[in-house]
Amino acid sequence: MFSKTKPIGCPLTNKRRLDDVDDKILSYLSRDARISNRRIAAELNITEGTVRSRIKRMLDEGLMRITAVTNxxxxxxxxxxxxxxxxxxxxxxxxxxxxxxxxxxxxxxxxxxxxxxxxxxxxxxxxxxxxxxxxxxxxxxxxxxxxxxxxxxxxxxxxxxxxxxxx
Structure with a gap:
């Protein structure tokens, strides 16, 4: 599972905003966190390296996390x-x-x-x-x-x- 870590109604401590590509990557991850970077890249018509680096940046900056949850x-x-x-x-x-x-x-x-x-x-x-x-x-x-x-x-x-x- 994926979740953005900014609590609703609270200001971001990190001023970086997610752009359209970040949002699209997050959308894929929110449906299936096991999706490959290669597949996301193909769907968005960007390189796998771009997907990998953006996911790493969002994780490192605490803008998202990937975890498993009970259904x-x-x-x-x-x-x-x-x-x-x-x-x-x-x-x-x-x-x-x-x-x-x-x-x-x-x-x-x-x-x-x-x-x-x-x-x-x-x-x-x-x-x-x-x-x-x-x-x-x-x-x-x-x-x-x-x-x-x-x-x-x-x-x-x-x-x-x-x-x-x-x-």
Whole structure:
């Protein structure tokens, strides 16, 4: 899988903008990260060396990363658990978010503006597994005032490439 690493709504720390060729390369990689540089080059009518150097530059500059992800469509009973968290003191938000992100099963952690301080997302098989996960992993973190959870059980659309940035 491919993803751009710029968080949505956050300014780029690296001022380089992706050009049209970069975007086209990323488009191919987002559909199949195993596609060969040679095939991308042939499709875009550029050299394989150009594809290779652009991918290397984007990786080196942290503009993208290539990784494997679980296809949740193939799991028996996948449920995305959304865990909305209120913290006791705003000064603890960074520490708590970091502790949550250190939990291997946690797939997403973000500090939020609005009703809750933190949103954490993990994948579970059923409500009982979520309950055990909350008691074992979340309730043990000092400074959490309360949590509210919801389960996503029927996926209408699931696109791994949710980090595609709209210009």
């Amino acid at each position: 949740i469509d193939k799991l028996k009973n996948p449920c995305l658990a959304f865990i909305w968290i209120d913290v006791d003191h705003s000064g603890d938000c960074e520490r708590i978010a970091q502790q949550l992100s250190d939990i291997p099963e946690m797939g997403f952690v973000a500090k939020m503006l609005g009703r809750f301080d933190i949103l954490a997302i993990t994948l579970v098989q059923d409500p009982e597994q979520l309950t055990g996960f909350l008691h074992t992993n979340i309730s043990t973190i000092k400074g959490i005032r309360r949590t509210e959870t919801s389960l996503g059980v029927n996926f209408v659309k699931h696109d791994y490439r949710v980090s595609h940035i709209v210009d």
